[in-house]
Amino acid sequence: MFELSKSQKGIQKAALEFVKGELDKDLSFKMEKEGKFPEEILRKAAELGFLWVHFDETYLGGGMGQVENCLITETFCRKDATMGKALSLAGYASECLLRFGNDGLKELYLPRLLEGEIFSAGCFSEPGIGLNFLSHKTVSIRKEGRWVINGVKNNVMNAMDAGFYIVLCRDGDQETSEDPFNMILVDAQSHGVSPRDSGRKIGNNMISTAQVAFNNVSVPETCLLGKPGKGLEQLRLFFIESHIASAAQAVGIAQGAFDRALDHVKQREQFGKKLARFQVTRNKLADMATRIEMSRLMTYTVAARFDKGDKKLAHIAAMAKMNACETATAVCDEAIQLLGGYGYMGESEVERFYRDAKATALFELPESYQKEIIASEIIGKIRAN
Numbered sequence: 283m284f285e286l287s288k289s290q291k292g293i294q295k296a297a298l299e300f301v302k303g304e305l306d307k308d309l310s311f312k313m314e315k316e317g318k319f320p321e322e323i324l325r326k327a328a329e330l331g332f333l334w335v336h337f338d339e340t341y342l343g344g345g346m347g348q349v350e351n352c353l354i355t356e357t358f359c360r361k362d363a364t365m366g367k368a369l370s371l372a373g374y375a376s377e378c379l380l381r382f383g384n385d386g387l388k389e390l391y392l393p394r395l396l397e398g399e400i401f402s403a404g405c406f407s408e409p410g411i412g413l414n415f416l417s418h419k420t421v422s423i424r425k426e427g428r429w430v431i432n433g434v435k436n437n438v439m440n441a442m443d444a445g446f447y448i449v450l451c452r453d454g455d456q457e458t459s460e461d462p463f464n465m466i467l468v469d470a471q472s473h474g475v476s477p478r479d480s481g482r483k484i485g486n487n488m489i490s491t492a493q494v495a496f497n498n499v500s501v502p503e504t505c506l507l508g509k510p511g512k513g514l515e516q517l518r519l520f521f522i523e524s525h526i527a528s529a530a531q532a533v534g535i536a537q538g539a540f541d542r543a544l545d546h547v548k549q550r551e552q553f554g555k556k557l558a559r560f561q562v563t564r565n566k567l568a569d570m571a572t573r574i575e576m577s578r579l580m581t582y583t584v585a586a587r588f589d590k591g592d593k594k595l596a597h598i599a600a601m602a603k604m605n606a607c608e609t610a611t612a613v614c615d616e617a618i619q620l621l622g623g624y625g626y627m628g629e630s631e632v633e634r635f636y637r638d639a640k641a642t643a644l645f646e647l648p649e650s651y652q653k654e655i656i657a658s659e660i661i662g663k664i665r666a667n
């Protein structure tokens with residue numbers, strides 16, 4: 283059984299009080315419709331130390347770990363899937379800067395990010411190619427002490443509002459190596475960067491998403507994160523951390539939809555009985571609650587292992603994300619069913635939770651990729667006959 287420490291329980295409680303006071307259903311309904319990001323709430327959350335708790339204190343982070351980050355993310359998404367996701371993804375991919383960037387770059391960007399002044403974005407997938415890295419075309423070439431980048435990235439979250447992008451590029455000089463990729467930080471103000479809004483989506487509607495073109499974008503050599511020819515390896519390490527956070531979002535969304543369904547079936551009467559007295563309803567609630575608890579335990583467990591420095595977590599993090607996302611979409615679907623016609627309406631919130639759950643399942647690595655990571659680890663090398 284996973285046991286939270288006293289201070290972790292305190293953080294969870296404080297996050298709950300924050301969302302009760304700040305995340306409002308009507309405001310969220312309006313902002314989601316208008317596609318607006320909750321900037322004011324982000325700044326308050328950042329000021330009170332609810333965001334980036336797993337970042338170093340040197341850069342205004344909380345100096346804590348992924349378990350604490352998960353507890354806050356889950357609490358935010360439970361209260362409001364759309365706002366919770368917008369807040370927890372405002373610094374998407376900035377862990378790449380934290381883990382692999384040099385001190386100068388960190389000092390320049392992290393404090394501004396952590397104070398809620400700028401957002402960050404991860405430019406990894408490519409149009410028509412997705413995350414099939416070996417076919418990627420975006421290239422970085424070293425020229426007179428600078429990197430020159432050309433290429434296009436797709437479906438990039440926060441792209442319209444980002445202060446900086448983390449870009450995965452082929453290294454023009456290392457085409458033959460096993461990992462011919464670089465991870466480069468590009469300031470959003472750089473000449474030749476042009477994001478083009480992807481328009482309305484099913485969910486994630488408080489977060490901008492865009493295709494980003496890099497046309498002869500020139501950045502200093504020091505913008506390389508980590509080592510040349512290690513971009514893919516670093517991205518895989520980042521995905522471990524980010525899968526844990528995505529799993530926490532999904533657990534929160536599932537729990538939020540469950541809470542609303544539970545409230546409803548305890549109040550709504552049909553055929554002279556509360557819905558919660560029908561065995562079929564009780565069975566559904568039991569299944570939903572069991573799935574949520576399993577997903578939560580898996581998420582906290584992988585987060586705790588990450589915090590202890592366990593590096594061999596790619597397949598476990600993939601399992602946690604995949605399982606939590608499946609739980610979230612299934613629980614939201616069942617919640618809509620339990621709320622009946624009302625569940626289909628915006629007013630009920632669960633239809634929005636469902637749409638946001640779907641986005642969590644699709645982004646980063648889709649299910650088939652996750653399964654491949656898991657299968658590769660458990661099968662290992664196969665001897666030739």
Ligand SMILES: Cc1cc2nc3c(=O)[nH]c(=O)nc-3n(C[C@H](O)[C@H](O)[C@H](O)COP(=O)(O)OP(=O)(O)OC[C@H]3O[C@@H](n4cnc5c(N)ncnc54)[C@H](O)[C@@H]3O)c2cc1C
Nearest residue numbers: 404405406407411412413437438439641644645646648650
């Ligand atoms: C809400 C959202 C936010 C996103 N944010 C970002 C972002 O911030 N940055 C970024 O870089 N990208 C982002 N993406 C892009 C995302 O990472 C890609 O959509 C994803 O990697 C899948 O790529 P694709 O869309 O090209 O689909 P494809 O790779 O074409 O996959 C389509 C389907 O085919 C399946 N499939 C693919 N290959 C195989 C195979 N070999 N075997 C079996 N099945 C296969 C997949 O599982 C999937 O179901 C985002 C996407 C969404 C939906």
